[in-house]
Amino acid sequence: MKKKPFASADEIKPALDKNRLVAKLREILPRDAVLFDEEDLRPYECDALSVYRKLPMIVVLPGTIEQVQAIIRLCFAENVPVIARGAGTGLSGGATPVGDGVILSLAKFMSILKIDPLARSAVVQPGVRNLAISQAVAAHGLYYAPDPSSQIACTIGGNVAENSGGVHCLKYGLTVHNVRKVKIVTMAGELITLGSDALDSSGYDLLALINGSEGMLGVIVEVTVKLTPVPARAQVVLAAFDDVVNAGIAVGKVIGAGIIPAGLEMMDRLAVQAAEDFAQVGYPTDAAAILLCELDGTHEEVAEQILIVREMMQQCHATEVRTARDEAEREAFWKGRKAAFPAIGRLAPDYYCMDGTIPRKHLPYVLRRMAELSIEYDLRVANVFHAGDGNLHPLILYDANVPGELARTEAFGGKILELCIEVGGSITGEHGVGIEKLDQMHLQFNDEELIQFHAVKHAFDPTDLLNPGKAVPTPKRCSEYRQLPTQGQNRSSQNGAQQA
Amino acid sequence: MNQDLSERLQQQVLNAANTSQPLQIKGSGSKIFLGHVAAGATLDVSAHRGIVSYDPVELVITARAGTPLRELEQTLSDANQMLPFEPPHFGLNTTLGGTIACGLSGPARPFNGSVRDYVLGVKMINGRGEILSFGGQVMKNVAGYDCSRLMSGAMGTLGVILEVSLKVLPKQAAEITLVNKTSLPQALDTMNHWAGKSLPLSAACYDGEHCYLRLSGAKTAVESARLLIGGEQHAASHAFWQNVKEHQHPFFQSEQPLWRLSLPAEGPPLDIPGEWFIDWCGAQRWLLSNSSAEIIRQQAQQAGGHATLFRRGPAAAHTETFQLPADGVMQLHHRLKQAFDPAAIFNPGRLYPGL
Numbered sequence: 088m089k090k091k092p093f094a095s096a097d098e099i100k101p102a103l104d105k106n107r108l109v110a111k112l113r114e115i116l117p118r119d120a121v122l123f124d125e126e127d128l129r130p131y132e133c134d135a136l137s138v139y140r141k142l143p144m145i146v147v148l149p150g151t152i153e154q155v156q157a158i159i160r161l162c163f164a165e166n167v168p169v170i171a172r173g174a175g176t177g178l179s180g181g182a183t184p185v186g187d188g189v190i191l192s193l194a195k196f197m198s199i200l201k202i203d204p205l206a207r208s209a210v211v212q213p214g215v216r217n218l219a220i221s222q223a224v225a226a227h228g229l230y231y232a233p234d235p236s237s238q239i240a241c242t243i244g245g246n247v248a249e250n251s252g253g254v255h256c257l258k259y260g261l262t263v264h265n266v267r268k269v270k271i272v273t274m275a276g277e278l279i280t281l282g283s284d285a286l287d288s289s290g291y292d293l294l295a296l297i298n299g300s301e302g303m304l305g306v307i308v309e310v311t312v313k314l315t316p317v318p319a320r321a322q323v324v325l326a327a328f329d330d331v332v333n334a335g336i337a338v339g340k341v342i343g344a345g346i347i348p349a350g351l352e353m354m355d356r357l358a359v360q361a362a363e364d365f366a367q368v369g370y371p372t373d374a375a376a377i378l379l380c381e382l383d384g385t386h387e388e389v390a391e392q393i394l395i396v397r398e399m400m401q402q403c404h405a406t407e408v409r410t411a412r413d414e415a416e417r418e419a420f421w422k423g424r425k426a427a428f429p430a431i432g433r434l435a436p437d438y439y440c441m442d443g444t445i446p447r448k449h450l451p452y453v454l455r456r457m458a459e460l461s462i463e464y465d466l467r468v469a470n471v472f473h474a475g476d477g478n479l480h481p482l483i484l485y486d487a488n489v490p491g492e493l494a495r496t497e498a499f500g501g502k503i504l505e506l507c508i509e510v511g512g513s514i515t516g517e518h519g520v521g522i523e524k525l526d527q528m529h530l531q532f533n534d535e536e537l538i539q540f541h542a543v544k545h546a547f548d549p550t551d552l553l554n555p556g557k558a559v560p561t562p563k564r565c566s567e568y569r570q571l572p573t574q575g576q577n578r579s580s581q582n583g584a585q586q587a
Numbered sequence: 588m589n590q591d592l593s594e595r596l597q598q599q600v601l602n603a604a605n606t607s608q609p610l611q612i613k614g615s616g617s618k619i620f621l622g623h624v625a626a627g628a629t630l631d632v633s634a635h636r637g638i639v640s641y642d643p644v645e646l647v648i649t650a651r652a653g654t655p656l657r658e659l660e661q662t663l664s665d666a667n668q669m670l671p672f673e674p675p676h677f678g679l680n681t682t683l684g685g686t687i688a689c690g691l692s693g694p695a696r697p698f699n700g701s702v703r704d705y706v707l708g709v710k711m712i713n714g715r716g717e718i719l720s721f722g723g724q725v726m727k728n729v730a731g732y733d734c735s736r737l738m739s740g741a742m743g744t745l746g747v748i749l750e751v752s753l754k755v756l757p758k759q760a761a762e763i764t765l766v767n768k769t770s771l772p773q774a775l776d777t778m779n780h781w782a783g784k785s786l787p788l789s790a791a792c793y794d795g796e797h798c799y800l801r802l803s804g805a806k807t808a809v810e811s812a813r814l815l816i817g818g819e820q821h822a823a824s825h826a827f828w829q830n831v832k833e834h835q836h837p838f839f840q841s842e843q844p845l846w847r848l849s850l851p852a853e854g855p856p857l858d859i860p861g862e863w864f865i866d867w868c869g870a871q872r873w874l875l876s877n878s879s880a881e882i883i884r885q886q887a888q889q890a891g892g893h894a895t896l897f898r899r900g901p902a903a904a905h906t907e908t909f910q911l912p913a914d915g916v917m918q919l920h921h922r923l924k925q926a927f928d929p930a931a932i933f934n935p936g937r938l939y940p941g942l
Binding site: 203228229290300345386390444473515518524531547 | 643647703726730784786851891892915923938
């Protein structure tokens with residue numbers, strides 16, 4: 088079948104016989120690894136952005152790379168879309184099924200294949216959980232640095248696909264900085280290696296390209312991660328402010344002093360109060376904002392920097408500055424931050440977690456505009472902010488059972504992303520575009536740039552079968568988008584509580 | 588001096604694309620030795636220069652491709668910041684664009700990361716003459732494919748880099764280098780052993796007799812690491828690493844072909860006749876050797892890496908510079924080239940024959 092250059096998934100309707108495809112998949116896989124009854128498919132209808140749901144045609148659970156290759160070759164021959172799926176913790180709908188497609192779950196790829204302490208690397212299968220890597224290598228005094236909030240559940244394959252971040256990115260980088268080698272299966276069924284066990288490889292940096300490619304370029308079947316020495320000491324300072332602007336200034340002061348904190352997090356009043364109610368860790372609930380500033384490294388440098396940071400906070404009129412005295416108190420300080428999303432989730436029936444990035448200096452303006460928008464849309468918003476690297480996570484509180492509230496939430500969310508672009512930021516820092524932010528991609532990129540993205544996609548997947556319709560909108564939608572009054576009107580309105 | 592020549596460069600690219608005339612993209616020409624000289628008319632980017640924005644507190648600098656690297660580094664240094672990947676200059680007027688396109692990093696690479704690790708955004712002209720912006724000026728940005736990092740090391744074969752945004756970091760307060768006499772196998776073990784500890788290491792090399800470990804960080808941290816690691820303190824630490832980075836160290840003063848082997852750091856010494864200088868904890872091994880390219884590349888590949896003929900010397904004038912990747916990866920190179928530069932006008936043959 089000849090396709091138009093930018094045909095969307097909905098337009099591609101291969102003549103499909105589900106039963107025939109199931110039979111062919113069963114030639115590759117054991118019976119229990121091919122799911123096609125509605126009740127078995129139901130758990131795969133969405134990822135952690137559950138406002139988008141769609142039942143896939145079939146779910147397959149291969150256990151070997153050869154099986155993955157055979158499945159992909161079959162789907163390629165039959166012109167069937169393939170969507171790779173890890174733990175389904177993604178927050179942008181990147182793993183949302185298409186109705187005539189196959190979900191390729193990598194859940195069975197759960198082995199850590201090799202740990203090499205001297206090389207400071209580990210070879211893992213894509214279904215290994217992020218945190219499990221750090222746990223497995225802890226005995227060697229090493230860990231895997233990127234730590235997305237979902238690290239208990241999310242898998243390394245998904246981390247590579249999304250170029251996941253976390254709270255330690257400013258100092259330790261994103262996934263792309265912590266992966267040495269990735270094996271992918273292309274849509275042609277070919278197994279290829281990107282990167283190497285050395286620090287670089289000859290030719291184009293395809294390893295960088297595959298990070299954050301949202302499952303559109305290849306199916307990740309093996310990952311070699313870089314491991315980082317566990318710092319000799321980590322200590323956290325908690326500072327409270329009666330004005331968000333002062334907290335923002337303090338962030339700049341710390342970095343201006345030449346200190347790169349391991350983590351630098353800000354929470355606004357609503358987030359602080361919710362976290363304290365939930366976790367009872369002793370946060371000052373009367374504060375307009377708190378900063379958590381974690382320093383790590385050798386004993387000496389942490390001791391030196393803690394004093395400087397305390398001084399900076401006080402200069403910026405912090406109403407209170409506390410240094411965690413021991414590991415237990417440090418964990419308590421972080422416990423509130425890590426519980427912030429579920430804690431805020433208790434304040435309303437549903438919440439919508441946004442993800443945008445801004446140059447830090449615009450934080451006061453962005454927070455002020457967000458407060459105005461909150462009034463305009465009549466929806467509360469709590470802010471949790473990776474302040475060190477400018478990554479905002481506004482959480483919009485809503486009730487999906489109130490007619491129109493989800494649409495209003497999405498419109499508000501869209502405005503927040505526009506605000507990020509306005510100040511020179513990005514519509515997504517770490518959650519990805521998925522299907523959630525396809526509309527806003529037009530604000531960040533012009534048609535020529537979008538066409539270039541499609542050309543990159545087609546270099547890997549000429550017939551648009553891998554995770555079709557995600558991450559990069561079709562350029563023609565540009566004009567349609569600008570005519571839309573709000574972005575949320577034609578989407579389903581189901582419960583959207585988020586787990587991040 | 589500072590000027591925006593985007594439109595003029597765009598017009599030159601459009602003219603070349605319309606007539607399918609190849610273009611040889613040139614900055615200062617400081618790394619012209621790397622790769623085969625591309626065919627075609629010269630597209631001089633060096634006058635498209637100037638720092639576009641720099642706010643030290645944001646840890647981001649944006650500059651035009653023709654901006655001299657030394658000017659950029661001086662600006663950063665004045666604000667007590669630096670390019671953490673320590674790019675080599677290999678010339679007086681080296682430009683930012685060439686630094687990104689060649690993708691070379693200095694001694695700090697194993698500890699601080701590479702050029703591409705610090706690329707946040709790129710503005711470029713593709714082979715259709717379109718000016719495109721990818722990435723941005725923020726630390727975290729996963730909107731769209733990472734085409735900006737893809738430009739790093741692409742040797743100008745995918746487009747003309749116009750502007751680059753880089754993450755920068757504060758300079759370290761103290762720096763010392765510890766020197767210990769040792770054997771190569773022992774040096775490889777020592778360097779990788781210490782690299783796995785929580786220490787302020789920032790460079791590690793072996794010159795055939797001595798292992799050099801550089802410590803950079805807070806004064807107190809450097810001092811305690813010095814006591815832990817031991818060894819003699821180098822009298823001119825900064826100059827030593829500067830010479831290693833710029834290939835002004837005596838090792839590099841040779842007429843023999845100079846090979847760069849990129850290998851797993853901890854891997855054993857390779858059995859290729861010649862002289863070795865080991866940098867990056869063992870991950871970047873310089874080799875002066877008259878052995879055949881086939882032997883060197885085969886050994887590098889078997890060891891899990893690859894070999895680049897970095898400086899040819901008269902004896903190896905016709906040897907390919909870069910090692911070809913595996914077939915499947917090479918096909919992707921051709922398709923990506925087609926995606927960015929359909930008329931194949933940019934630096935043809937500079938990276939690989941036929942690309």
